[in-house]
Amino acid sequence: xxxxxxxxxxxxxxxxAAAAIGGAVTTLSRLFLSPADVRFDSAHLHxxxxxxxxxxxxxxxxxxxxSPVAPG
Numbered sequence: 001x002x003x004x005x006x007x008x009x010x011x012x013x014x015x016x017a018a019a020a021i022g023g024a025v026t027t028l029s030r031l032f033l034s035p036a037d038v039r040f041d042s043a044h045l046h047x048x049x050x051x052x053x054x055x056x057x058x059x060x061x062x063x064x065x066x067s068p069v070a071p072g
Contacts, residue, residue, distance in 0.1 A: 012067060012069070015063060015067060016060060016063055019056075019059040019060050019062070019063035020056040020059060020060050021056070022059055023055040023056040023057070023058055023059025023060065024052040024053070024055050024056040024059075025052075026055055026059075027051050027052050027054065027055025027056075028048065028051070028052050028055075031048055031051060
């Protein structure tokens with residue numbers, strides 16, 4: 001049986017995904033503003049991923065504040 005979501009919940013989940021992607025991309029774009037400082041070795045890539053994750057978490061928390069989960 002396929003899972004069906006209400007249109008309102010589906011819209012909320014799409015907004016949540018957009019917030020996470022937007023936060024990660026914004027953080028990465030800030031990192032790459034200075035191309036001379038960008039390095040693609042494993043230590044730096046791990047740091048970039050951690051920064052992107054942090055940006056996504058902050059954006060998702062802001063989304064939760066703006067659009068809390070509706071009961072029911």
